[in-house]
Amino acid sequence: MNSWKYGLEEHGATIVKRDEGSDPASVIFDAIQETKKTNVDVLICDTAGRLHNKKYLMDELLKIKKVIDRELPDCSKEILIVLDATTGQNAISQVKAFKETVDLTGIVLTKLDGTAKGGVVLGIVSENNIPVKFIGVGEQIDDMEIFNSEEFVNAII
DSSP: OHHHHHHHHHHOOOOOOOOTTHHHHHHHHHHHHOOOOOOOHTTOOOOTTTOOHHHHHHHHHHHHHHHHHHTTTTTTOOEEEEEEETTTTHHHHHHHHHHHHSOOOOOEEOOSSSSSTTTTTHHHHHHOOOOEEEEEEESSSSGEEEEHHHHHHHHHH
16 A cells, blocks of 8 residues: 555545455445535545556446546546656557547646656647646655646746
């Protein structure tokens, strides 16, 4: 388990998890029920490991979205795709596939602490009209920053 998860639990957050192999949509359903029971304001669902070229994983993602929409129809939803800045052109096909499956509202661009500049994100944003919301510039939780477009463009130039 990642250290940041322990940090969340130390601050009163509940982590809902199940054994490996559990249906991801059922885990999300359980998390929603826990959220409703405890009257929590924010629920974060991490579907890490989704590969856009694996149909069964994308089908699971669609099932998760349907569970969330059914169980929390009136809540505000932020659906973010996390892209590795070193991915390059493959990121374009990733965004396209995810956008066809779920209504992406933003991008989190990681690994900007190395040699990657993340220039491919310019094409992704302009083609898909999806904003970059956060960037990762390191491996610690404090290394996540709110995206600043002016600073990003200056860093590329």
